[in-house]
Structures are given as structure tokens and as C-alpha cells.
Amino acid sequence: MSLHPGKFKTHFPTPGVSGEHEPADALPRDSMLSGIAAAEHDRRSFLKLASLPCLAACASCCGGGWPAFALNAAGPASEDARYIVEAEFYEKLPFKKTRCKLCPRECVIDDRERGYCGVRENHGGSYYTLVHSRVCAAHIDPIEKKPLFHFYPGTLAFSVATAGCNVNCKMCQNWDISQSRPEQVRSSYLPPKDLANLAQQYRCPAIAYTYSEPVVFYEYVRDAADAGHALGIKSLVVTGGYIQQDPLKKLCQGVDAIKVDLKGFSEKYYKEVVNGELKPVLDTLVTMRKLGMWTEIVSLVVPTLNDSDGEFRGLAQWVKNNLGVDVPVHFTRFHPEYLLKNLPPTPLETLERAKAIADAEGLHYVYLGNIPGHPAENTYCPKCGRVVIARIGFTVQEMHLRKGKCDYCQTAIPGVWQ
Amino acid sequence: MLDRTVQALYASDTPLAAWKKVVRPGEVVGLKVNCLAGRGISTTVVLAELICDRLQEAGIPKKNIVIWDRLNSDLESAGFKVASRAERIRYIGNDTLGYEDDLSVYGSVGSLLSKTLTQVCDVVINLPVLKDHGIAGVTMALKNLFGAIHNPNKYHPNLCNPYVADLNMLPAVRQKVRLNLCDAITAQYEGGPSFMPQWTWKYNGLLASLDPVALDHTGWQILEQKRAEKGMKSLQDLGRAPSYIATAADAQHRLGTNNPEQIEVVTV
Numbered sequence: 001m002s003l004h005p006g007k008f009k010t011h012f013p014t015p016g017v018s019g020e021h022e023p024a025d026a027l028p029r030d031s032m033l034s035g036i037a038a039a040e041h042d043r044r045s046f047l048k049l050a051s052l053p054c055l056a057a058c059a060s061c062c063g064g065g066w067p068a069f070a071l072n073a074a075g076p077a078s079e080d081a082r083y084i085v086e087a088e089f090y091e092k093l094p095f096k097k098t099r100c101k102l103c104p105r106e107c108v109i110d111d112r113e114r115g116y117c118g119v120r121e122n123h124g125g126s127y128y129t130l131v132h133s134r135v136c137a138a139h140i141d142p143i144e145k146k147p148l149f150h151f152y153p154g155t156l157a158f159s160v161a162t163a164g165c166n167v168n169c170k171m172c173q174n175w176d177i178s179q180s181r182p183e184q185v186r187s188s189y190l191p192p193k194d195l196a197n198l199a200q201q202y203r204c205p206a207i208a209y210t211y212s213e214p215v216v217f218y219e220y221v222r223d224a225a226d227a228g229h230a231l232g233i234k235s236l237v238v239t240g241g242y243i244q245q246d247p248l249k250k251l252c253q254g255v256d257a258i259k260v261d262l263k264g265f266s267e268k269y270y271k272e273v274v275n276g277e278l279k280p281v282l283d284t285l286v287t288m289r290k291l292g293m294w295t296e297i298v299s300l301v302v303p304t305l306n307d308s309d310g311e312f313r314g315l316a317q318w319v320k321n322n323l324g325v326d327v328p329v330h331f332t333r334f335h336p337e338y339l340l341k342n343l344p345p346t347p348l349e350t351l352e353r354a355k356a357i358a359d360a361e362g363l364h365y366v367y368l369g370n371i372p373g374h375p376a377e378n379t380y381c382p383k384c385g386r387v388v389i390a391r392i393g394f395t396v397q398e399m400h401l402r403k404g405k406c407d408y409c410q411t412a413i414p415g416v417w418q
Numbered sequence: 419m420l421d422r423t424v425q426a427l428y429a430s431d432t433p434l435a436a437w438k439k440v441v442r443p444g445e446v447v448g449l450k451v452n453c454l455a456g457r458g459i460s461t462t463v464v465l466a467e468l469i470c471d472r473l474q475e476a477g478i479p480k481k482n483i484v485i486w487d488r489l490n491s492d493l494e495s496a497g498f499k500v501a502s503r504a505e506r507i508r509y510i511g512n513d514t515l516g517y518e519d520d521l522s523v524y525g526s527v528g529s530l531l532s533k534t535l536t537q538v539c540d541v542v543i544n545l546p547v548l549k550d551h552g553i554a555g556v557t558m559a560l561k562n563l564f565g566a567i568h569n570p571n572k573y574h575p576n577l578c579n580p581y582v583a584d585l586n587m588l589p590a591v592r593q594k595v596r597l598n599l600c601d602a603i604t605a606q607y608e609g610g611p612s613f614m615p616q617w618t619w620k621y622n623g624l625l626a627s628l629d630p631v632a633l634d635h636t637g638w639q640i641l642e643q644k645r646a647e648k649g650m651k652s653l654q655d656l657g658r659a660p661s662y663i664a665t666a667a668d669a670q671h672r673l674g675t676n677n678p679e680q681i682e683v684v685t686v
Binding site: 095096097108110111112113114115116117118168170179180181183184275338339 | 454455456513516517521523528552553568569571572574575609610611612614
């Protein structure tokens, strides 16, 4: 990997100055690497090591926003096998079929076919990820954009994604990468050590695996997390949580925080809107908490589809009973995207209703997202009620925490603090 | 066999007269082949080339004929030689031109369409193969159009139903596919979509129809009959009857008929 930091604009925007109006975890609009391209991996060259020169990377700041890394994209018909690594969780079946054991879908895949995610392929009866180190988006984001509010607040996360996703949410804001195959988006080779080095160079205390679905680039996440830890850099996973238990447990050994999109609280919603299942996501959350993983939950509230009192109450009660009242829950505003352009943005009153219900159920840290300036972006001490972290959008304005305790009443605030 | 089939389908006096009903001079004609499984159970090169000959006789110059599928590598694995020289027949995968930037949406399907379909072809002659499919039940005319979108992997749950039917409702698909001609010279009744030689047989047939639903229903019955001959359970019994065929025929889609009483099977 040839990187030229001298070519990078060295401006590091102060968190909160810009990017405020991007929805949480949205790929910045000027992403250098998103968009459909006609670059296709040539199957004949599968596993054949190519000798292409390392791709240079250069970065520029988004127009007044967060840095976006314009990694030079692989050319058409790249005969580059560097991205192809045998999958960690699958089983071989008769007649060269494979069964993926990474996510609950358990796709059974014929030779030369791919799973639902579009980034894992059976070749000759073995199963491979096609996206190891195949980064299609790289940006520096405030950690609040993930959103994680109780984990190193006010810091930056070096955020990366590959193509692919194991669900197909009708409201996906990053569908152009999440619902594409790796060869359909511009990508670059960014191996784990180089990723960790980049994060370090840009003084990001964490790498975030985000924008699309880290579960489908699982092997890369684990390797990059190891590389990051070697340099003292944390790893954050922003996921839908649709993963099997064994790979989840192994993942939890290597990363430092996981934000789970609990996209709704009914199987019907998961089936019809998410194209997934609720139960495995709930199992994921329970396991994460048991393993001591720092966990935050986001629930995107979509008008008319998952915005009933019963769903809000059910979600809040489930969190309280299964995870505890200290797990932060973020209700975020929906913007019309992808296949749900017919719906309006979530009314503020709906989000405030969700928060009121969750507060009434006893959750301590209920936030509202994608509404810059709303008081529910702040963290309040559950005992004295004072603001301990004041935020506007993704910007931390004030911190009244010392060693994880409220400055005013010394109550411990759960989280991972600097 | 090709000439007899097309002539009978169009009730024409000669094969040429039939082909002139399929295409008109000036049109760019795309042959959507199915090459995923490589040699053995893909659209045969000989059939495609013979159709190209007939198209030229009907007034379509070589430069206006395109043989296409999902990937260049798929085409080559089936024996087609990828080429796009201006005055010759073009053989191109979707990876050559890529996909549209805007989604095409119908029902459960939201996809980017192949530019080969949207920007190159005026007419599509759909050339699937007759074979079993481990997820969808069977794959023939309707499902072959999965090769025209960027995200077919998203549409395999629930036996590909209603996805296959919804995809065929997209205007660019529905309006451009003018003839379905299923290559059943070699057919496969189990183990698809990959090529499994132990489950193939020489059917030595072509199935032609203007109605993709009728073609798929008829082909499905041929596969079921073969399975029964071999003492295998029916797809229905295995829980993978191709339900998308009935969906394609329903009142919401009306892509054709799956009612045997309305399907006239003419053997030539």
C-alpha cells in the first residue's frame, strides 16, 4: 500500500463544524468511492495472485466536511486476488455446495454462486469472502455519527466499509454500496496494517466498520481490529446484528464496542421492511452484553411502519429486562431513501413520543438522533438530572464527566471514557 | 429444428417469414443467453450462432446483434468468445457496460438494470436453458432475466417468489423480450443451477413461446416427468415447486398463463 500523507490535506475539522446535517452513519455525499462502476472481477483469475502495483491512496477533505479518502479504485476487470480469502464460517456440502454459517440466513450456495450478501462466493466447493481489504468507502467521522455517545465522546473514528449486506432494508441510506457486489463499486486495497496506520496518522483513536454491514466483511474486521490493537487503536462495529452466535462470540473477543441497529420490534417489520429476522438480532444483543461488550442501540423510526406506541414500549421493556437500563438507546429520524421515498421524514413528535415511552419504562439513556440541536442529544445524569455531555449534532460542546462520574453528583455514568 | 420451431410458433410459410415477425431491420437484437453453469448446461454456442444467421437473413446486420449475459467470464466459460468489435456480432457481459445509476422498481424488486438491456438492445430474444434450480425449483425463461440486474442475490429467498415475477414486470424487461426460446437440447432435472452431468439428459428439444409463463410451466412439467421416471420426488414434495410461475400469471402480473387448458403445446 503506497500512501502519501503529504498529499492529504492536513485540515482536521473540529467535530461538529460540518457534516451536521448528514444522518447518523450515512455515507457522506461526496464519498469518493461509492457509486456503481463497471469493474468486474474476472472469475477465471480466481485465486490467481495478481501482480498489480499497490494502489496509491490520497485523501481530500470533503468540501468543508470530514475527510474522505479517495483511494484509487481498482480498474476494470482487475485480476486482483488480494481481496479473496477463505471464509471463516461455512461448511462444505456434497456436490461442491457450501452452507454459509456466518449469518442466520445460512445460504446454501452452488459452485460459482454467491450468497445473499453478494460478497461471498463458492468456488469449487470452498467458500470465499471477496471483500477482505476491499474498501469502497473511507472517511473520518466523529464517533457520535456512528452513533456512539458513551464511547470516547468527542473523538474521531476512521470509518471504512466494503460492498455488501446480509439484509436489504427498504430505507437503506447507503444502498449504493450495501446492495451492490464488490466488483460493482469502486474499491481499493487497504490491508489491515495499512488501515491501522492510517487511523494512527490521523489521530483517530478508533476504526469504525460501518456504512454497509461489517458482518459480511467479518474476516477483514477481525484482522483489522488486531492490527489496530497492535497500535493502541480501538475497533467499533456498526451492525444490524444479524449474525450467528459463534462468529459473534469470536468477534467480541477482538473489538471494543458494537452499535446495533435494532431496526424495529416486530418480526413483521423485519420480514417486510428489513428482509431479515428480529429474533437473531435480539440474541446478538443478549450475547454481547453477557460478554461485556460496550453496546449501544439505534432504532430508526419509520413513519407508519414501526412507530406505534406498542413497538416503542416493547423495545424499551425488552432492553430493560434483557440488557439493563444503562444501555443507550437512540431513536433516530428517518429520511426518505432507496425504496421508501414515498414516506415523509419522521415527525419530531413521533420521536419525542418514542423517547417519552422509553423514559417512562425506566431506561436511563434515551437519545434522539438526526435532529441537530434537540436537547435529547445530550447525556443527562440519571440521578441529578444535570447535563453531563452536551451535544449539538455530532459535536460535543461540553463534558461534565470525570473518570466516568457526573461532575455534579459523582454518579457513575456507564460507558468507555477517555 | 430451430426453423421448424419458429415457423410453427409464428404460423409462417417459411422460417425467414417467421424471423421477420420477430425482428425488424434497424433494431438491435440482444440474445440473452444463460451461461452461469459453464459448458454442459448453458445456452449452446451453436444454437446462438444459428439464430444469429437467421437474424442476418431477416435483415439484422452483425453489428446489431448482441449476445449477452451477466459476466464476460460466464460467457467464455460456456464457449462464447467475448468480443465487441464494431462491425461484428458483439459478445458482452454486463461487466462491460455496467448498470444504470437509477433504480428500477416494481413490487419487491428494486434493481439497477444492465445497460446492455436498457441502452443497447431494442429487442431481446430470451435463450434460457431447461434445468432444475436448487432454490427456485426450476430456471427457464422468467428467471433468466435475473441476469439483467445488479443484485440477483437479493431475490432468492422464498423460492424467488415474487421476485422473479416482479422483475419481469419492469418495463425495460417486459417491453423488450419478444421471444422466449429455451435451449432444451441438454436438460437437467436435479442439482441445478450448477452443471451436474449425472442428472442431465439429452432432451434434444427447443421450447419456444411468446409467453414466458407458459414456457416455464411447460418446462417444469417436463422436468417433473423426468424426475418421476428416475424415481425422484417431485419438486412439490421437496418443498421447492417454482411458485413464482403462478405469481407471474396472477392478476397483479398477467405475464402469461400457467393454466394447462390455455396452453397449446405444439410438437414439431
